[in-house]
Amino acid sequence: METAILIAKVLGAYFIVSGVFVVTHQKTLGMILKDLFKNRAMTFVVGALLVLGGALIVFSDAGSDWLGTFVKVIGWAILIKGALYILAPERLHAMVRPWSRSTLALMGVTVAAVGVYLVFFLG
Numbered sequence: 001m002e003t004a005i006l007i008a009k010v011l012g013a014y015f016i017v018s019g020v021f022v023v024t025h026q027k028t029l030g031m032i033l034k035d036l037f038k039n040r041a042m043t044f045v046v047g048a049l050l051v052l053g054g055a056l057i058v059f060s061d062a063g064s065d066w067l068g069t070f071v072k073v074i075g076w077a078i079l080i081k082g083a084l085y086i087l088a089p090e091r092l093h094a095m096v097r098p099w100s101r102s103t104l105a106l107m108g109v110t111v112a113a114v115g116v117y118l119v120f121f122l123g
Contacts, residue, residue: 004062005123007071019112023105037093043085050082059116067122 022029036042039106057075062068100106 002063002123003060004065004068004071007057007060007062008067008118008122011071011074012115012122013032015111015115016119017115019108019110019115022111026101026104029104033093036055037089040089043089047085048084050078050085052082054079054082064071 029087036046054077058072058079060071060075062071081092
């Protein structure tokens with residue numbers, strides 16, 4: 001299996017699970033994020049893992065077609081999110097705090113739908 005397809009399918013599986021979780025467990029998600037941002041050590045560990053995962057995707061040989069570009073963009077987004085967890089956790093928390101339930105639900109459904117496409121309909 002081509003590298004870009006493998007990475008896209010792995011990301012797709014994560015998108016499905018996380019999207020469904022966001023839609024079905026919004027209250028729990030709020031508590032998890034609140035607890036995470038209170039614990040600086042855990043925020044750093046999560047950020048470090050995101051930076052590592054994002055860097056692995058960004059520096060992989062995913063190709064230069066549309067799928068490879070998509071995978072690299074997602075990798076950069078993960079890497080940047082990890083850097084924000086490490087360098088500016090208060091700023092990141094302030095960005096996500098005002099999101100409404102309907103915004104979260106829409107984001108969750110969209111992410112899950114992209115995940116379904118990547119897992120079941122991609123090459």
